Amino acid sequence: MTGAPADLRTVCVTGASGFIASWIVKMLLEKGYNVRGTVRNPEIAKHLLGLPGASDRLQLLAADISTPGVFDSIFEGCDGVFHTSTPTPGAYDSASMSEADYIETAVKGTLNVLESCAKLTRPLKRLVLTSSMAAVHFAKKLTPDSVIDETFFSDPDVIRNIPTIGKDFKGYILSKTYAEKAAWDFVEKHKNLSMVAINPVMTIGPSLQGTVNPTNSFPLDLLSGELKTIPNAVRGWIGVKDCAMAHILAYEKPEAHGRYIVSQSTLHFADLAAVLRKLFPNYKVEASLELDESEPRAPMYFVSTQKVKELGLDMEPLEDVLKDAIQCFISLGRLQDQKLK
DSSP: OOOOOGGGOEEEEETTTSHHHHHHHHHHHHTTOEEEEEESOGGGGHHHHTSTTHHHHEEEEEOOTTSTTTTHHHHTTOSEEEEOOOOOTTTSSOTTOOHHHHHHHHHHHHHHHHHHHHTOSSOOSEEEEEOOTHHHHSOTTOOTTOEEOTTOOOOHHHHHTOTTSOHHHHHHHHHHHHHHHHHHHHHHHOTTOOEEEEEEOEEESOOSSSSOOGGGHHHHHHHHTOOOBOOSOEEEEEEHHHHHHHHHHHHHOTTOOEEEEEOSEEEEHHHHHHHHHHHOTTSOOOOBOOOOTTOOOOOOOEEOOHHHHHTTOOOOOHHHHHHHHHHHHHHTTSSOOOOOO
16 A cells, blocks of 8 residues: 555544444554544454554544534544444444434434534545445435436435335434435535545455454355345445545545445345355355245346546455455354365
């Protein structure tokens, strides 16, 4: 990696202990940045302290994104901010969270970050917001022939009327949609803020945290035998390292603007299962796609990734991402080593 540009060297990453955020921190340190990482509980961020460069250039700070003004002093002296922190199903205190809780936490936290950015005595070079494909895909203008691009924005009424989405995931989708919309509305009123949004699809790959995040659960549960039925759904997939690099390119490139969908492949879960079976034939995969006569296989859709490619992102093949992920699961003791080929 090339070094950090001289005028962009001190940055803050909110929610620094997260799956994607940990890789952002790692890559920033590798490039020579001084990094301030905010976390709810520094105890869950200890894995970051062992990263190369962390002893000299990483500072971990406790901060609750729902507290107004908590970032005022933390952001002072920063050239940029990466706002990744958000409530996520399975990775947050989500068991007792209602739809309204998801939305309030995400929107309030995002606005607290933006308000602190707007008050800085020295303006930021850029804020990079981690949004989601969830805030793109569920747009009113979506048709079977659509090529989904950055002009699509999810509509809350569309989201609420999809019967196949569970309560937790529906709350998450709504929270990402409302939070990104609130962020763009804020930036429109505060012209001194430069913001870019990253909208990744399902993000998979090796974990730095020592745990397996929810988006990695499909390949893990499929190969371990815990998964019995393959979901009848299509998703976009991206490697976590490429997702992290997209954030950094969006920060460093002066020409970066607006939103960036980050996706390497779009596959039905059954097709991803077929890839996993081919890559790891020594694992006995018993899960299958079970459809009754009235249930058609979920149709494919198409996603444009031209904009992020123009930013300079060269994405790793999905098969290589999966190999790295499975090797990580084995090293964490979450999957038995079946002599990977």
